[in-house]
Amino acid sequence: MPARSRRSAVAIVAAALLMTVGLTGCAGDSDDGRIHVVASTNVWGSVAEAVAGPDAEVTSIIDDPSADPHSYESSPADAAAVIDADLVVFNGGGYDEFIEKILDSEPDKPTIEAFAALASSDATDSHEGHDNSSVNEHVWYDMPTVQAVAEQIADKLADLDPDRAADFHSRAASFAGQLYGVTAITAQIATQHPGAPVVQSEPIAYYLLQAAGAQDVTPQDLENAIEEGTDPSPNAVAQTRDLLASSSVRALLWNSQTQDKLTEEFRKVAQDNGIPVVAVSETLPEGTDFATWQTDNAQHLADALGQPR
Structure with a gap:
């Protein structure tokens, strides 16, 4: 997927300096005898940590909440970390292409691609009025896929360290139990607010x-333009603004990591008209883990849709 022009550039030089000290010092360092896992983002890093526990070391290349994986450019330290890792976990689907480029030179490296594990049976279904001919790559919002990835991580770690296989699989099962908390909330939303119309500043959720x-109900032209990094048509912008200014939508899902003049305008229009704004993101906020983060996301959506109209 092309990098989007409206996104701020990642501070690559600073990241490279930090990772030279941090990443190369942990990935591939076998002095402690532990398996070393490298994840493309802290989203999949947190999933890996939930399964690995203390028995493997997990490093996330992108762990800055303000960084954008779509436009991230890898550093030599990133490449070294991937090459030295025992296992690499990444999103795939064109989302974190910097990892796939590094892996091109490491065809035998054990890897897990989340996009390939897409487990939702209706993942390719279309929303009403939307043409989703290409499956959405933000698969960490699909709990069956996340559970499948966790199980694959347990399997791979068990292959690498058979003595701890039972521990890895036990942690994967515990993690699956945490994900049921997320699906319980979304199931309740589906029952209490069926077909609730919402707008997204970007289709990550x-x-x-x-x-x-x-x-x-976001205009398709707007979503396409944002995904492709082009300017949306005035008509698409006007349609979105009108939706948010009316009482016909119940919430705005707003990507807090890709703020620009247009998305800020949408947020303000929503707030001015009493439309709840649900902030979503592409990497974990600081101080949380995957299950807590996704539970909060689901609950925030439930709270928004539960507000009086």
């Missing part, structure tokens, strides 16, 4: 909305 039975 596609699978969350599917699970919640919500209807994304």
Whole structure:
């Protein structure tokens, strides 16, 4: 997927300096005898940590909440970390292409691609009025896929360290139990607010909305333009603004990591008209883990849709 022009550039030089000290010092350092896992982002890093526990070391290349994986450019330290890792976990689907480029030179490296594990049976279904001919790549919002990835991580770690296989699989099962908390909330939303119309500043929460039975009414032209890094048409912008200024939508899902003049305008229009704004993101906020983060996301959507109209 092309990098989007409206996104701020990642501070690559600073990241490279930090990672030279941090990443190369841990990935591939076998002095402690532990398996070393490298994840493309802290989203998948947190999933890996939930399964690995103290028995493996997990490093996330992108762990800055303000960084954008779409436009991230890898450093030599990143490449060294991937090459030295025992296992690499990444999103795939064109989302974190910097990892795939590094892996091109490491065809035998053990890897897990989340996009390939897409487990949602209705993942390719279309929203009403939307043409989703290409499956949404933000698969960490799809809990069945996340559970499948966790199980694959347990399997791979068990292959690498058979003596701790039972521990890895036990942690994967515990993690799956935490994910049930997320699906319980989305199931409740689907029951209490079926077909609730919402707008997204960017279609990253596609699978969350599917699970919640919500209807994304964002103009397709706007979503396409944002995904492709082009300027949306004035008509698409006007349609979105009108939706947010009316009482016909129940919430705005707003990507807090890709703020620009247009998305800020949408947020303000929503707030001015009493439309709840649900902030979503592409990497974990500081001080949380995957299950807590996704539970909060689902609950925030439930709270927004539960507000009086």
